[in-house]
Amino acid sequence: xxxxxxxxxxxxxxxxxxxxxxxxxxxxxxxxxxxxxxxxxxxxxxxxxxxxxxxxxxxxxxxxxxxxxxxxxxxxxxxxxxxxxxxxxxxxxxxxxxxxxxxxxxxxxxxxxxxxxxxxxxxxxxxxxxxxxxxxxxxxxxxxxxxxxxxxxxxxxxxxxxxxxxxxxxxxxxxxxxxxxxxxxxxxxxxxxxxxxxxxxxxxxxxxxxxxxxxxxxxxxxxxxxxxxxxxxxxxxxxxxxxxxxxxxxxxxxxxxxxxxxxxxxxxxxxxxxxxxxxxxxxxxxxxxxxxxxxxxxxxxxxxxxxxxxxxxxxxxxxxxxxxxxxxxxxxxxxxxxxxxxxxxxxxxxxxxxxxxxxxxxxxxxxxxxxxxxxxxxxxxxxxxxxxxxxxxxxxxxxxxxxxxxxxxxxxxxxxxxxxxxxxxxxxxxxxxxxxxxxxxxxxxxxxxxxxxxxx
Amino acid sequence: xxxxxxxxxxxxxxxxxxxxxxxxxxxxxxxxxxxxxxxxxxxxxxxxxxxxxxxxxxxxxxxxxxxxxxxxxxxxxxxxxxxxxxxxxxxxxxxxxxxxxxxxxxxxxxxxxxxxxxxxxxxxxxxxxxxxxxxxxxxxxxxxxxxxxxxxxxxxxxxxxxxxxxxxxxxxxxxxxxxxxxxxxxxxxxxxxxxxxxxxxxxxxxxxxxxxxxxxxxxxxxxxxxxxxxxxxxxxxxxxxxxxxxxxxxxxxxxxxxxxxxxxxxxxxxxxxxxxxxxxxxxxxxxxxxxxxxxxxxxxxxxxxxxxxxxxxxxxxxxxxxxxxxxxxxxxxxxxxxxxxxxxxxxxxxxxxxxxxxxxxxxxxxxxxxxxxxxxxxxxxxxxxxxxxxxxxxxxxxxxxxxxxxxxxxxxxxxxxxxxxxxxxxxxxxxxxxxxxxxxxxxxxxxxxxxxxxxx
Numbered sequence: 013x014x015x016x017x018x019x020x021x022x023x024x025x026x027x028x029x030x031x032x033x034x035x036x037x038x039x040x041x042x043x044x045x046x047x048x049x050x051x052x053x054x055x056x057x058x059x060x061x062x063x064x065x066x067x068x069x070x071x072x073x074x075x076x077x078x079x080x081x082x083x084x085x086x087x088x089x090x091x092x093x094x095x096x097x098x099x100x101x102x103x104x105x106x107x108x109x110x111x112x113x114x115x116x117x118x119x120x121x122x123x124x125x126x127x128x129x130x131x132x133x134x135x136x137x138x139x140x141x142x143x144x145x146x147x148x149x150x151x152x153x154x155x156x157x158x159x160x161x162x163x164x165x166x167x168x169x170x171x172x173x174x175x176x177x178x179x180x181x182x183x184x185x186x187x188x189x190x191x192x193x194x195x196x197x198x199x200x201x202x203x204x205x206x207x208x209x210x211x212x213x214x215x216x217x218x219x220x221x222x223x224x225x226x227x228x229x230x231x232x233x234x235x236x237x238x239x240x241x242x243x244x245x246x247x248x249x250x251x252x253x254x255x256x257x258x259x260x261x262x263x264x265x266x267x268x269x270x271x272x273x274x275x276x277x278x279x280x281x282x283x284x285x286x287x288x289x290x291x292x293x294x295x296x297x298x299x300x301x302x303x304x305x306x307x308x309x310x311x312x313x314x315x316x317x318x319x320x321x322x323x324x325x326x327x328x329x330x331x332x333x334x335x336x337x338x339x340x341x342x343x344x345x346x347x348x349x350x351x352x353x354x355x356x357x358x359x360x361x362x363x364x365x366x367x368x369x370x371x372x373x374x375x376x377x378x379x380x381x382x383x384x385x386x387x388x389x390x391x392x393x394x395x396x397x398x399x400x401x402x403x404x405x406x407x408x409x410x411x412x413x414x415x416x417x418x419x420x421x422x423x424x425x426x427x428x429x430x431x432x433x434x435x436x437x438x439x440x441x442x443x444x445x446x447x448x449x450x451x452x453x454x455x456x457x458x459x460x461x462x463x464x465x466x467x468x
Numbered sequence: 469x470x471x472x473x474x475x476x477x478x479x480x481x482x483x484x485x486x487x488x489x490x491x492x493x494x495x496x497x498x499x500x501x502x503x504x505x506x507x508x509x510x511x512x513x514x515x516x517x518x519x520x521x522x523x524x525x526x527x528x529x530x531x532x533x534x535x536x537x538x539x540x541x542x543x544x545x546x547x548x549x550x551x552x553x554x555x556x557x558x559x560x561x562x563x564x565x566x567x568x569x570x571x572x573x574x575x576x577x578x579x580x581x582x583x584x585x586x587x588x589x590x591x592x593x594x595x596x597x598x599x600x601x602x603x604x605x606x607x608x609x610x611x612x613x614x615x616x617x618x619x620x621x622x623x624x625x626x627x628x629x630x631x632x633x634x635x636x637x638x639x640x641x642x643x644x645x646x647x648x649x650x651x652x653x654x655x656x657x658x659x660x661x662x663x664x665x666x667x668x669x670x671x672x673x674x675x676x677x678x679x680x681x682x683x684x685x686x687x688x689x690x691x692x693x694x695x696x697x698x699x700x701x702x703x704x705x706x707x708x709x710x711x712x713x714x715x716x717x718x719x720x721x722x723x724x725x726x727x728x729x730x731x732x733x734x735x736x737x738x739x740x741x742x743x744x745x746x747x748x749x750x751x752x753x754x755x756x757x758x759x760x761x762x763x764x765x766x767x768x769x770x771x772x773x774x775x776x777x778x779x780x781x782x783x784x785x786x787x788x789x790x791x792x793x794x795x796x797x798x799x800x801x802x803x804x805x806x807x808x809x810x811x812x813x814x815x816x817x818x819x820x821x822x823x824x825x826x827x828x829x830x831x832x833x834x835x836x837x838x839x840x841x842x843x844x845x846x847x848x849x850x851x852x853x854x855x856x857x858x859x860x861x862x863x864x865x866x867x868x869x870x871x872x873x874x875x876x877x878x879x880x881x882x883x884x885x886x887x888x889x890x891x892x893x894x895x896x897x898x899x900x901x902x903x904x905x906x907x908x909x910x911x912x913x914x915x916x917x918x919x920x921x922x923x924x
Contacts, residue, residue, distance in 0.1 A: 143636035146755040148791045150813055175791065177762050433815050 072097045074114030075423035077402060080124040082394055086371040094124060096400030099179060099422035104394055117425065119404050122417060125374070126394045127161025127401030130353055131300045131335050131381040132280075134342040136163055141170035142181035148174070151343040156419045156427035157435060158356050159403035162382065162391045169385055171399070172419075174426035179399075186386035187254040187278065188242040192266055205273045208243045211236070246275040252298075252384065253277040258307070260284040260317060267295035278384050280337075283307050286323040287316045289330035298333035298384055299324075301376075303362035304351050305339055324376065325367030334372070335381040336360050361410040373410060399423075417441060492519040494535035495914040499545040499895065505869050506884035513545065517891035520913030525885050540895055543908060547885050548592025548892040549847070549868050552804055552875035553607075553748070553776060553835045555596060556844075557582045563600025566645050569729040570605030572598040573624045576617040583612040587918050589844035590894040590907035593622055595876035597748070601631040602641040606745060609876045611892075613912040626877050627774060628733055628745035632760050633752025643763050649734035656724045663722050740770040746877060747773035753780070754791040761795075774875045776804040777821070782837055786813045789821055797828025802875055807834040807850035807867075809857060822854050826863035833871040852901045864901055 075096040082092040082104060093108040094101060110116060130136075136151045138144025146152065152172055155163070161172050162182075167189075169182035192198045214231035221228035236244055245251040253270075257263050258281040270277050271294075279285070282299040284307075285292055292299065301324045309318025320326070324334045338359045339351035351359070360373040368376070382392030390399050400423040407414045415435060419427035430441045495517045502513025504525055516524040516531060531537075558575055576596070586594055591612055598605035606625030613620070632638045727735055736744035751757055757775070775796070780786040787810035789796075796803055803825055810819045826832045834851055836843030847868070855864045873883030881890050895909035910918040 138636065140636050143639050143759070146753060147758050148754045148788050175758065177758055433812055433817050 071113070073099070073423065074111045075099075075400060075420070076108075076110045076114045076116045077119050077124055077404070077420065078110065078116050079118055079120030080122045080404065082124045083126065083374070084394060088123075091120070092124075094394055094400065094402065096423035099400055099424070101394060101396050101398055101400045104396060117404075117418065117420075119418070122404045122406050123409065124394070125159070125403045125405070125409050126378045126392060127399075127403055127419065127421065128159045128356055128377050129162045129379075129381040129385070129387075129391055130155075130160050130341065130356060130377075131164050131337045131384060132341045133160075133163040133165050133353060134340075136160075136172070136343060136353070137165050137168070137170040137180075139166065139168070141165065141168050142177060145170065145177075145180060147177060147180070153427070153432065153434065154343045155353060156421070157416055157429070157432065158354055159405070159409065159416045159419055160353065160356060161401040161403070161419060161421045161426070162387070164381075164385050169387060171391075171401070171421055172426060173421050173424070176424070179422045182387060182390070186245075186251045187384075188246050188251050190253045190255055190277075192255055192257060192262060192269065198265055198269070202269070202272075204240065205243055205247065205269075205275075207235070208240055208247055209273060212244065212247060247273060249275070252386075254280065256280050258283040260287050260315065263288060263292060263297075267291050267297065270295045270297060281305070282327070283319050283323070284317055285332070286320045286326040289326045289332060292327065293330035293332045298335070298380075299327050300335045300337050300381070300384070301327065301363070302337055302339050302351070303359060303366055321362065321366035323366065324363040324373075328368055328372050328376075333380050333383065334363075334368070334376050335384055336363055336373070336376040337381075357410050357414075358412055361412065364410065370410065415439065494518050494523070494531065495891070496529075496531050496535045496537045497540060497545065497911070497914070498538070499540040500542045501544045501899075502885065503544065503546040503865065503900070504885040505547050505865050506886050515545070515885060515891065515893070517914035520891055520915075522885060522887055522889050522891045524887060540909075544896045544899060544905075545885075545893055546865070546896065546900055547869045547883055548894050548910065548912070549590045550872035550876055550878070550882055551586060551591045551594035551835070551844070552774075552833050552872045553597055554586070554594045554839055555599060556586055556594065556839060558596065558599075561599050563598070563604045564602050566603045566641055566730045567598075567600065567605050568603050568628060568645070568733050570598055571608060571625050572596045572605060573608035573621065576608065576610065576620070578617070580614040580616075583610075584614070584918075585841035586844055587612040587910055588907065588920075589841070589847060590896075590910060591844060592892040592894070592910060592912055592917075593873070593876065593878060593882055595626055595878075597627075597629050601634055602638055603645060604629055604631065607748065607876075609878050611912060613917045622878050622881060623876070625745065627748035627875075630747050630749045630773075632749050632756050635756065635759055639759050639763055642760075645731065645734050646738070646763065646767070648728075648731045649738050652725075652727050652731050652735050653738060656727075659725050660722055737767065737770065740768060742770070744770045746771045748776065748875070749773045750776045750778075751789075752778075754788045757792050757795065772799060772801060774802045774804065776835065778804075778835070779806050779808065779810055779837070780813075785810045787811070787819060787821060788813050790819050790824055793821075793824050793828045793830075796825060796830050800829045800831065802831040802833065802871060804833050804835050804872075804875055805867075806837045807847065807854055808837060809853070818857075820854060820857045820859060822863065822867065823857065823859040826860060826867075831871045831874065832863055832867045833875045834867045848900055848905055848907075849903055852903050852905075855901050861901060868900075 077094040079091055079093070082089040082094060084104070089104070089106065092104060092106050093110060095103040095108050095110060095114070133155070136149075136155045138146070152174065156172055156174060163170055163172065164185055167184050167187070169185050171180055171182060173180040190201060192201065211231050211233065215233075218228040218230050242251070246253055253275055255266055255277050257266055257279050263279065263282060263285060266277060266279065276296050276298070278298045278300060280300045282292070282301055283305055285299055285301065303321055303324055305319060307319040324336065328334045336359050338353055338356060340353075342352055343354055344350055344352040356377060360377045363376060364370060364373045379388060379392030382388045382390070391401055392398070394402060400420060402420040403409065403416055404418040404420070405414050405416055415429060415438060416427065417429050418425055429435050496514060497517070498512060498514040501509060501511040502515060502525060503509050510525070510527045513525070513527055514529055515522060516529055516535075557578060563570070583594065593609055593611055595607045595609045597607045605628075607627050607629060608621060609623040609626050610620040611622060630642060632642070733745050749760060751760070777789040785808055790812070805822050805825070807822065810821055811817060812819055822832045822834075834847065836847050836850070851864050851868060855861060870879065870883035873879045873881070882892055883889070885893065891914035892912045894907050895911070896905050897908050898905045906920065908920045909916055
């Protein structure tokens, strides 16, 4: 270990900018020792991960994205390399030594974003992802072509692995569905939560009494099943609530509930959230918003109501975590640039149109949904220890004309535009159209007077 | 050719010397061309058969006098086609769950001429599969030649059909069956260990190694080839549990715990027993193969399974099996296909799957799109079109005969014109892989079974 440290120091000296994150791997190479032992320690805290990794072969699977501009929490790391081992990131930096047997994807001149996370989806993965996903499905293919690498699907979570089930199923999301759409339901919920709260209090008192050595009676825990068990998880803070609420009235009722019982909630919709952003922020409520969700205001109501394109921006300003999801969480072939997951980054661009910063808009389709789904330790950013999920594009991901070139999931190329039949002909990579300015080669309507002729 | 000719000469001489009055007579058939499929083509060629079996194939074979001679003139002779998956003319029904003890053989209550449609298309043998999803039972291979059901059977029970096109239900059933088999093996080993402990108190000492259960299988419950039962009979695992064995129990021998019928084939499979059935896995799409591989990751196949990779539906020519060509080729799987040019899903990109698979190293066999007279009538022409699109002649001919016979499990009897195999062949008015070639005669057991009435 000491020797390794010396070499580490030497290496840091030579490379000048090597960060501590990069050390575990280059060390092993410099020492001419088998790399795995060192690197294993580096990402062992990953826990249960990588099913099937052990049974194949002992050689680690290295994968590197070399030379791209890597998005790192609001900044761009130019000419950087992202190195993954067995699907996990082990190094991000400009001086990363790539093992000789690594699969290298040269992305010089491209931007590398973390893989997108869709808070909810329909039809992309199976209802029981591990047992029914079509891993060569058209929807899956198109979701990958959009840059999505992780989805929530109902109560399930899944990585969009292409052609393999390894690392596909992420199990259940840590969300408890509650319904507050009617006064009677709210009253019922209040009662149930109060019951669980009383139980938690009594058991705490009993535990304290026992600690003092006194006789104490444990409260009856038989009822803690089904919804009550879920409510206990809510109240102790291990899970968040998932609520569908759009109107200011429902949102206000929810803030009262969360403040009274001290649990955290994720609101899907929150169309009128912009009218009470401060209240939502103080109540610690997170929002999954749809910037293009239109709801005309009711002129008979005195208070501000209806939709606003500024919804996401206002909420974000007031400290509300905002994730963005299109109106329809499926993949739809009908219509033009519709409100479905095919235009997922575009939805975030609409939030920018409403005043959200670009970084916040990117977070709203990557790390924020990951956090709300309880998988921020695995996906959402390009950090050491997380899964190597990346979207590689030329230009700005949130621009409506940008096409995804590669999508990487678990350190495997899951989508390559040049090899996929669907979009390979649009601005072909390394083809004649590649370096033309975008407006010249974007398909236009035939007889528009000032439109230049389309190549091919 | 010379060696085969000399061999056949020797054989003919042998036959001649042993010829007695009650011996079955020699049959000699000459044709302008004889396509053996397994070896070379003879033009002109001849076949010598005795007792329905091929004695010699060659260009010129000396035959003793008295042999029954047929001259087919300008016609072409090739082995009879084999339908590896059919329910021609049989009734449909639904069957679900693990029903591996069912046999399609009990359904053969058909008119003597029920399979004339197959016969007239040149099909000499057909594997009739049991209807249903999940694990509906074992197939039966029959002759298409009119006759009593019992005389027709070539192989019973045949392959074990595994429906794997409706996930997750199918996957659950197969996984359950494999798990039950694992448990049954574990249970038996435990019982064996206990029995050894009881009977041999010194078994624990070194030197007294416990005997391995060498190839001895526990008794099955119920008769293996019982009387016909209605196909809808609810026979589930343990249904026969109530039966009590009347045979006296021999306490000096180890009596393994009984294995339920529904589990027995999988126990054989896991033990790599010779009696283990070959699985016939019906996939719906490429993804299903990935799921199948996941379920069977631990299984070491005594015989690789046969895969059926059909187009999306009988009305659609879409397919996505080209995505798993590499995986199928790696293991040189035997794959059944519809003989048609397919298109990649949602595109007009043409795929000659048969060609891709055979080039990758797979054995390909054909199943007509329509399991009816029209489908079988068009079979030769359909395959001819594939040849026009790049499929090799060898793969096309084998796909109709030898590989189809292998899929059905009767490659030792049928599928090619080789010494020792059955003298079942078809006579065509031209090359089989020329558009418009028609089957004019079908010979089964060296007897003319059918002749086209109006010859061109």
